[in-house]
Amino acid sequence: MNIVSSPGRNPGSLFPTRSGLLRRKGKAVDRAALLFVGPYLLLFVSMKLAPIIFGVYVSFTDWSIVRAPKWVGLKNYLRVLDDPWVAQVWINTLKMALLVVPGTVIISMLFALYVNRKWRFSNMVRTFVFAPKAVAITVTSMIWVWILEKEKGILNILLSGLGLPKVGWLTSIDWVIPSIAVVTIWWGVGYYMVILLAGLQDIPRELIDSARLDGASDTQVFWNITLPMLRPALVLIITLEIIASLRIFGQVQLMTAGGPGGRSATIVSYIYSTGFQRFDLGYAAALSFLLFLTTIVFSWIRFKVYGDADY
């Protein structure tokens, strides 16, 4: 018997069926349910929905916080075409995302597979891989600034010991984006490993056992059972990581402040400086809305490639 079903639709529900119900367009609505979701709805509307709507409105205004917003129509959006820095920060961000998204997904998958096998040290690996996520990105960034410093950073000292040349990881135009991407991957892998690990542990053991009885190798099991069964989790982490990469900010601000030569400046760092250093909130809101559209486009591409996974 299904005892926890939708109230109002199922007369056998544990929830009240007469006094607690309202009728709206012929459908029963539970007052108690409204009471339960009410506080969340209130917070959602006041803290999320209203600011989003206000943000869209601000993008059509000239506003500096102190005075009342002044309607300027599409002017802020047209300014984007006239601002060469916009193209630069969008390109930088997309470059970063192209490294971070596949890097994070592949490495977290490898760690999840290792830990799931319960091989030697797997508990220790799980702890160490997840540990960076427990540290704030500000702390992580400062630690990596020291590690990647050219003359006295530990990485270059190790490279020098191997007879390799020192690299300006955060000061070279060629290396700055890959370096920040590596730090971002290092920081994020543990979290996604846990999601994938949960997905791996949900795969029915019988499926794998029967495949093995039929003579499937490890590789065949991975490609034909594990990967398809992990699809919902993979789609989830790809989606989350695309969104996170497009919003990358903290590590860039702390490690390079957008340098060298603006080669690591990102969309959000530009939005931040436009809105909160120049107080050009209308333009910053327009840029934010364009970032939102970019996220939608990438999510749509993700949808087209992977379809609607059930996550």
Add this chain to the structure above:
Amino acid sequence: MLKKNIALVLVLFLVIGGVWAQASTGKVITLQLWHHLTASDGEIFNALLDKFNATHPNIHIDYTMMPDEQLPTKVAAAIATGDPPDIGFRMMADVTRWYDDGAIVPLDDLMKTAGLNLKDFLPEYLAASTYKGKLIMLPMDVSPHAMLINVKDAKAAGLDVTKPPTDGASLLKWAMAMAKSSGNQVTHSGLLLTGSGVAPNVLFGILAQEYGAKRISDDRKTVTFNDTDAPRRAAQWVLDAFDKWHVSSRDVADRYKAFGQDVGSIFFTGPWTLNGYINTSGLEFMTAKNPIVGDHFTTLVDLAGLCAFRQKDANRTKAAAEAIKWLSDNSLFWVTKGRGVPLRQSVLKNPEYKNSGIPWKYREAFSNSIQGGFLDEMPFPIGAEFSYYASGDMPVAKAMDPVWAGTRSIEDGLAALENDWQRILDRYNEK
């Protein structure tokens, strides 16, 4: 009856006591002061505020220090909600913006009423604190850039530390003598720069101004920066330091740390670094005025001061004026133990100015650099956009950082800078 009388006396006593207590506590006005001074600067400034509190039983300054980049945002939010602080310590460009927002009280009359003699101030810096004909900030100090030189490096290179560089040729000679290279790679900068950001942009700005560049027209409508050859020559000099003379490495990320750890020998910076470097063990350094590389001496200066925010209660404004006057009158403590150079002639002439606080041998170069310096942040609401002290997406950094990185030509960089500045000016004037 007796009980009634005693009760009456007690009630009267309580009422009178309460009124008296109310009256006494009502006399203490608590002012909010927000400043952006951190590290040793913050400690010294807070100590000055503590001295004020100790000597003023009727006014208490409740001070809040916050990071430089956060203060304007928090002030803007406070103004918007109608609850600004009473006093702010800040640079002029921000103060002009707050003034345009109607949040700042002009100080001319307030200071006269408080008994402050404005003629005691250096006139050029008082003028720089005036906007739309009103004195809106009382300057507390000016921080010029000067040279810090690692003495050990200079001696090791056989240089005479009693005769620091005074012109472009001697600067180059010193930088070359102290630089170390491995192949084409500079491993120790004779002249400390970073590959992008503040260090190369500040040097570029100082040199451009020395060669005669002017950023914008007096009416603030037109960018005039590229009207002469000065910016191109300045940019070429900076590029040559990296690529031709090999005296500077692009691979330095943190200039402050680099000088402290002897990664570079000559460092152009402001007096806010002195306390930190004096206390850095193993670092022996001296200071000197910027050499004249271009046609005349100049240096980049930062002007900071106190402003009073508009309050509903006139008594608070009066108390704020009294506090601002006291802080200015007692600024000797700040400019000798803290940072910067005083702007009051009485402080400059005070014998204690040279004999107290940070040793004079370190402060002298900075003190001697204020005449002829140029204001980095121009004193109008978008003045910070024209700053050479630029990193991230500030216009000078956006345009010139790729030039320092070698991915854009000087001509393209200067054209991009002029376009960006003109666009910013046009938008400002359009409003």
